[in-house]
Amino acid sequence: MLQTIIHHPLSRTLFVFSMICSAIILLAVLLAPLLIPIIISFTLYALLEPMSETFERHGLSRNAASLSVLLILVAIGALCVSLLLPHLSLQLSTLQSQLPVVWQSITTMGNDISQHIATSLSLDIQSSGLTQHFFTQVDEWGKAALIEGSNMLISLSVLLVLVPIFTFFLIRDFRTFRNNLLDKLPNSSFEMGWLIYYRVAHQLQEYIRGIMIQSAIMCVITTIGFYILGFDSPFLLGIVAGVLNLIPYVGPLLAMVLPVLLALGHVPVEFWLVGAAISVILIAQLIDNVIVIPAVIANAVNLHPLIVIVGIIIFGNLFGFIGMVVAIPVISTMNIIYCGLYQGIKARYNLKQKAAIDI
Amino acid sequence: MSSQHPLWQNLFKHKEDRTSEVTEMWMDTPLFDKITRRECRDLVKTMHPRHYKKGEMVFNSGDIGASIVLIRRGAIEIKAAEKLLAELQVGDFFGEVALIIDEPRTADAIACEDSELIFFLRSDLEEWIKRSPRSGAQFMLNIATVLAARLRHTNILLSMQNS
Numbered sequence: 058m059l060q061t062i063i064h065h066p067l068s069r070t071l072f073v074f075s076m077i078c079s080a081i082i083l084l085a086v087l088l089a090p091l092l093i094p095i096i097i098s099f100t101l102y103a104l105l106e107p108m109s110e111t112f113e114r115h116g117l118s119r120n121a122a123s124l125s126v127l128l129i130l131v132a133i134g135a136l137c138v139s140l141l142l143p144h145l146s147l148q149l150s151t152l153q154s155q156l157p158v159v160w161q162s163i164t165t166m167g168n169d170i171s172q173h174i175a176t177s178l179s180l181d182i183q184s185s186g187l188t189q190h191f192f193t194q195v196d197e198w199g200k201a202a203l204i205e206g207s208n209m210l211i212s213l214s215v216l217l218v219l220v221p222i223f224t225f226f227l228i229r230d231f232r233t234f235r236n237n238l239l240d241k242l243p244n245s246s247f248e249m250g251w252l253i254y255y256r257v258a259h260q261l262q263e264y265i266r267g268i269m270i271q272s273a274i275m276c277v278i279t280t281i282g283f284y285i286l287g288f289d290s291p292f293l294l295g296i297v298a299g300v301l302n303l304i305p306y307v308g309p310l311l312a313m314v315l316p317v318l319l320a321l322g323h324v325p326v327e328f329w330l331v332g333a334a335i336s337v338i339l340i341a342q343l344i345d346n347v348i349v350i351p352a353v354i355a356n357a358v359n360l361h362p363l364i365v366i367v368g369i370i371i372f373g374n375l376f377g378f379i380g381m382v383v384a385i386p387v388i389s390t391m392n393i394i395y396c397g398l399y400q401g402i403k404a405r406y407n408l409k410q411k412a413a414i415d416i
Numbered sequence: 417m418s419s420q421h422p423l424w425q426n427l428f429k430h431k432e433d434r435t436s437e438v439t440e441m442w443m444d445t446p447l448f449d450k451i452t453r454r455e456c457r458d459l460v461k462t463m464h465p466r467h468y469k470k471g472e473m474v475f476n477s478g479d480i481g482a483s484i485v486l487i488r489r490g491a492i493e494i495k496a497a498e499k500l501l502a503e504l505q506v507g508d509f510f511g512e513v514a515l516i517i518d519e520p521r522t523a524d525a526i527a528c529e530d531s532e533l534i535f536f537l538r539s540d541l542e543e544w545i546k547r548s549p550r551s552g553a554q555f556m557l558n559i560a561t562v563l564a565a566r567l568r569h570t571n572i573l574l575s576m577q578n579s
Contacts, residue, residue: 114547236464244466247535248475251464252482255539401480404520408478 066403073402074395093379094216098223102231103265105130109228123229127221141292148290152319155289159322166321246401253397257390264386268303275302275341279312282337286330288319298338302345304381306362307369313338360389435460438534441486441507447558455551459544464535474525474533481514481521483535490531496523503528512559515541 062068088095105126112122235254242250280295288294294316301308316334323330360368365385372384439457442448448456465488468474474485474492485492486509494502494510501523504510510525515538545552 110547240464240466244468244472244474247464247466248482248537249480251537251539252480255537259539404478404480405476408476 064406066399066406069402069406070395070399073398077394077398078391091219093212094219094223096379096383097216097220098227100265100269101130101220101224102227103262104269105224106228119229123225126228127225130224131221144292145296148293151289152293155319155322159318162322163318249397249401253394256393256397260389260393261386264389271345272299272302275299275345278341278344279337282341283316283334286333286337288316288334290319294319298341304369304373304378305385306366307373307381309338309342360385360392364388434465438463438465438486438488441488441534444507445486445509446562447484447509447512447555449558450554451551451558455548459536459540460534462540462544464537466533466535468527468531468533470527470529472527474527475511475521477522477524478520481511481519482539483537484512484515485510485525486534486536488532488534490527490529490533492531492533493526493528494523495526512562514538515559516563 085092108129109122109126112125113119117125239247239250239254276295276299278295279298280291283291283294297315298309298312301312304311313335316337317331320327320330320334365388368384368388369381372380372387374380376383435457438460439453442456442460443453464483468490475481477496487504487506489506491506492504492508492510493500494504502510511521513519514521515536518538541552541555545556
């Protein structure tokens with residue numbers, strides 16, 4: 058009985074799968090301080106590798122092709138920073154100057170609503186106490202965010218140095234490293250190993266390219282929408298919407314928060330603007346769902362929406378924003394590895410069963 | 417260190433020799449008809465050499481298949497239901513169906529002497545087709561021709577058996 062359970066393809070798959078997961082988790086723990094630059098570098102590798110291949114096909118050596126891609130990456134980065142940063146910092150300072158007015162307006166509105174409820178229901182609600190408590194909490198969050206932000210700036214400068222270096226070496230050496238690693242597989246698992254690797258790599262590459270294009274399109278559409286509505290920081294709001302779009306399902310909802318708060322901050326409150334701000338995100342989502350997703354990332358990740366949402370919540374709870382962004386690729390990779398292992402192990406098991414019957 | 421150093425020179429020479437030899441072997445097969453030697457050579461660099469001991473299974477019927485295999489050294493027996501279908505020698509290839517469909521292998525392949533096999537994976541073929549669609553299409557046409565010839569051969573054998 059025990060032998061049957063041990064040799065059953067499901068238990069064997071689960072054993073091998075848990076060994077692979079343990080190895081990945083151990084590697085992630087060891088590389089924890091470098092995990093974010095590594096994730097960003099792999100993303101850039103997935104985006105830039107085709108460019109390097111094109112250079113190689115046109116006669117450049119691997120080194121020269123990798124270096125050319127790195128130079129192009131640095132040039133594009135420098136161009137973006139020099140062109141966009143002044144606008145972005147201007148819009149950020151406008152937003153900062155608006156925030157006290159927004160808080161004040163929301164406080165007044167909260168007080169008015171509480172007052173209205175208290176009057177209509179003849180209740181004695183300490184509205185000022187409630188809003189005071191809420192804003193003390195918000196204030197604390199804000200301070201924490203500022204400290205987090207300054208830490209992020211330090212991390213950002215580290216990223217700016219590490220990411221190009223990592224990306225260069227990935228473009229130059231990843232294929233050799235991968236070949237050496239996979240060639241270590243025993244003959245019996247060689248084809249299965251490569252098959253699983255290619256399925257994972259193909260799906261991740263498709264997903265990363267798709268989600269980047271999708272985020273850029275979301276950024277453009279929402280920027281135009283907020284600009285038409287007369288928001289003071291349309292570009293900043295567009296970038297926030299684009300970045301939050303990296304988180305499937307949950308991201309678009311989070312993207313509504315800032316524009317809605319800014320719309321509520323107008324004195325007197327213009328409710329049509331709140332509706333219009335929500336509509337911009339919804340229209341962008343509609344365009345995304347009808348045109349972009351079918352054309353760009355259809356079938357890139359074949360997961361049930363419920364798994365996606367639960368995965369995002371769990372990963373977000375464990376690893377914060379980065380966890381929410383990487384949740385889908387990680388779950389999808391695990392899914393492919395598990396299915397590939399099961400397929401291979403089950404084929405072997407069926408073969409052994411058949412041989413035993415024949416004997 | 418200069419590549420004139422004997423150790424480095426030998427290392428590079430060995431790799432070059434293998435690439436050239438495998439390129440020539442593939443060029444001699446019908447699969448690379450009307451495909452340039454240079455393209456074949458670039459493709460050979462992405463292929464995977466593996467070594468098998470005498471009696472070792474290369475693959476079993478029912479295994480996941482993901483590549484076509486060229487024999488560089490040694491010999492391979494192809495069996496189905498314990499019946500010997502073919503004995504393949506240096507320069508022969510097998511398992512080409514796995515390049516077309518994602519289905520399990522339909523026969524067993526066993527090394528009947530110590531062998532070195534060159535695996536050309538479906539994933540590498542797909543990448544090559546994306547890079548060079550024209551040559552990729554020619555390669556697929558060549559595979560179709562080989563498969564059609566094998567089907568025709570099997571049909572003739574079956575009709576002979578029936579008659």
